Amino acid sequence: ETGVTQTPRHLVMGMTNKKSLKCEQHLGHNAMYWYKQSAKKPLELMFVYSLEERVENNSVPSRFSPECPNSSHLFLHLHTLQPEDSALYLCASSQDTSGWGTDTQYFGPGTRLTVL
């Protein structure tokens, strides 16, 4: 496997379910990101991890809970979601969070989430 992988690619869940999205990067990067893309909206940053520590949390509801056990893996735990949370969830990684916005982020293919 190369690059950034995400599983599952598609997920349908009820509002009372608990599920997790998984992301794995094979690039030796130190930073990982979760993004959300809703229909007709830009990619929206949710969480940033650098060296397994969360460095950014952009006012995301607590029903989304990230976990970064090591620099290669990132999870997004989901519980009691709402239908408006249906979206494409993308993971990305970069060499570092340089603080200058210059590091290229490498993306996975995303998980298409539908909340019923």
Add this chain to the structure above:
Amino acid sequence: ILNVEQSPQSLHVQEGDSTNFTCSFPSSNFYALHWYRWETAKSPEALFVMTLNGDEKKKGRISATLNTKEGYSYLYIKGSQPEDSATYLCARGTGNQFYFGTGTSLTVIP
């Protein structure tokens, strides 16, 4: 909020045509501008990262320019091919965050 605007929203061109689209962003406290190419059901693919005013980058038939003083970047595709059909995203990089535009969806008609 650092709004990044892209235009047009969508574009249809004939195979062989050259085309270009625009990314506009706030010019203050600029650090970097990124372009991505995103095909349906695939991962967004990095095309260019641009940092200096007047920067020009080229990759095959695709090129980009940057004007940080007025806050815009152009992406050009010369001799469009059907495989160029994708959504092209730009993102303003600042701190450890990217602020994305909504993209330009390009369809190249054979």
